[in-house]
Amino acid sequence: xxxxxxxRRGSAPVARERLQILLAHEREARNEPxxxxxxxxxxxAVISRHVAFDPDKVQITMDRGKNVxxxxxxxxxxxxxxxxxxxxxxxxxxxxxRPALARSLWTNGLV
Amino acid sequence: xxxxxSARVLVVTSGKGGVGKTTSTAALGVALAKDGDKVVVVDxxxxxxxxxxxxxxxxxVVFDLINVINGVAxxxxxxxxxxxxxxxxxxxxxxxxxxxxxxxxxxxxxxxxLRGKFDxxxxxxxxxxxxxxxxxxRHADAAIIVTNPEVSSVRDSDRIIGxxxxxxxxxxxxxxVDKHLLITRYHPWRxxxxxxxxxxxxxxxxxxxxxxxxxxxxxxxxxxxxGSPVTLNAALSPPARAYFEAAHRLKxxxxxxxxxxxxRSIFNKxxxxxxx
Numbered sequence: 001x002x003x004x005x006x007x008r009r010g011s012a013p014v015a016r017e018r019l020q021i022l023l024a025h026e027r028e029a030r031n032e033p034x035x036x037x038x039x040x041x042x043x044x045a046v047i048s049r050h051v052a053f054d055p056d057k058v059q060i061t062m063d064r065g066k067n068v069x070x071x072x073x074x075x076x077x078x079x080x081x082x083x084x085x086x087x088x089x090x091x092x093x094x095x096x097x098r099p100a101l102a103r104s105l106w107t108n109g110l111v
Numbered sequence: 112x113x114x115x116x117s118a119r120v121l122v123v124t125s126g127k128g129g130v131g132k133t134t135s136t137a138a139l140g141v142a143l144a145k146d147g148d149k150v151v152v153v154d155x156x157x158x159x160x161x162x163x164x165x166x167x168x169x170x171x172v173v174f175d176l177i178n179v180i181n182g183v184a185x186x187x188x189x190x191x192x193x194x195x196x197x198x199x200x201x202x203x204x205x206x207x208x209x210x211x212x213x214x215x216x217x218x219x220x221x222x223x224x225l226r227g228k229f230d231x232x233x234x235x236x237x238x239x240x241x242x243x244x245x246x247x248x249r250h251a252d253a254a255i256i257v258t259n260p261e262v263s264s265v266r267d268s269d270r271i272i273g274x275x276x277x278x279x280x281x282x283x284x285x286x287x288v289d290k291h292l293l294i295t296r297y298h299p300w301r302x303x304x305x306x307x308x309x310x311x312x313x314x315x316x317x318x319x320x321x322x323x324x325x326x327x328x329x330x331x332x333x334x335x336x337x338g339s340p341v342t343l344n345a346a347l348s349p350p351a352r353a354y355f356e357a358a359h360r361l362k363x364x365x366x367x368x369x370x371x372x373x374x375r376s377i378f379n380k381x382x383x384x385x386x387x
Contacts, residue, residue, distance in 0.1 A: 010305020015262050016312045
């Protein structure tokens with residue numbers, strides 16, 4: 001509370017902006033099923049129909065913005081093996097060398 | 112003991128803990144009782160009751176809400192009449208019993224019985240969104256959402272507003288619970304310097320009509336310390352005045368809202384001293 005502080009911009013505008021974005025998403029989510037959860041399940045189901053992958057090697061990140069949200073799904077898919085001929089336990093797949101990276105990225109107003 | 116009254120049921124709620132629900136319940140209960148209305152404040156915080164302490168009645172609790180629900184005590188036996196205000200009563204929460212004993216049917220019966228005896232039933236909700244909180248709001252005609260101008264409190268209030276619009280008896284009947292926002296622990300100088308969310312910020316984000324703004328004050332702490340709500344203990348102090356005005360607004364009176372303002376001089380601003 002000295003002269004220096006008078007020239008420093010307060011943090012309230014940041015608080016306000018963060019709350020507005022967060023609550024817009026939470027209010028929407030209140031009346032709908034968990035969109036992120038649904039997408040994750042369905043995307044993984046589709047991919048597992050074609051390739052075998054280790055569920056532990058799936059990374060899903062989400063960034064919720066004011067107008068646009070992004071959902072990124074990173075799945076490590078082992079090379080040269082298809083789901084049909086992979087009877088090996090999931091844990092072994094993670095040991096495969098040079099896993100290919102399947103990356104899906106949505107950027108179109110997913111909220 | 113039925114006096115043919117028809118109470119308005121209020122829930123004082125917030126989601127977040129520590130924002131001033133119990134303090135506000137007690138202060139508003141006193142303000143309404145001083146105005147001549149017959150008031151009961153009901154503590155729903157089973158296991159962590161504190162309304163008795165804030166009202167200075169902690170040594171007079173014999174029976175509690177759960178005793179009444181279980182049929183161990185009759186409602187009039189469990190009601191504690193305030194020693195200073197004859198219109199003010201407390202129905203304490205149980206301190207030891209299991210929360211599961213708070214049943215939906217039991218609460219409905221108690222509220223129905225209270226409705227005939229009082230003008231105001233003020234339900235002090237526990238923090239959180241569990242059973243105690245949803246039962247406290249269940250029968251409410253109106254809700255007072257207590258919010259601090261701070262991000263986590265505002266977020267939790269928004270969540271509670273969602274519950275008021277979906278989980279209450281009124282909401283299920285397709286009606287609306289009247290919602291009032293009570294902003295507590297407001298620091299005018301922090302808001303003025305942009306360090307704290309302003310009243311306008313909070314109102315714009317939550318879109319709930321404002322019932323009052325309670326400035327941060329040592330009088331509120333002192334009131335809890337001595338077990339006498341600020342509206343009784345320091346009736347002319349700024350927080351007490353704000354509570355009295357809020358009580359009048361609850362009764363439908365139109366009172367201009369006065370936003371607590373910077374009370375420090377330029378000298379103090381520059382040299383960082385708080386006004387006395």
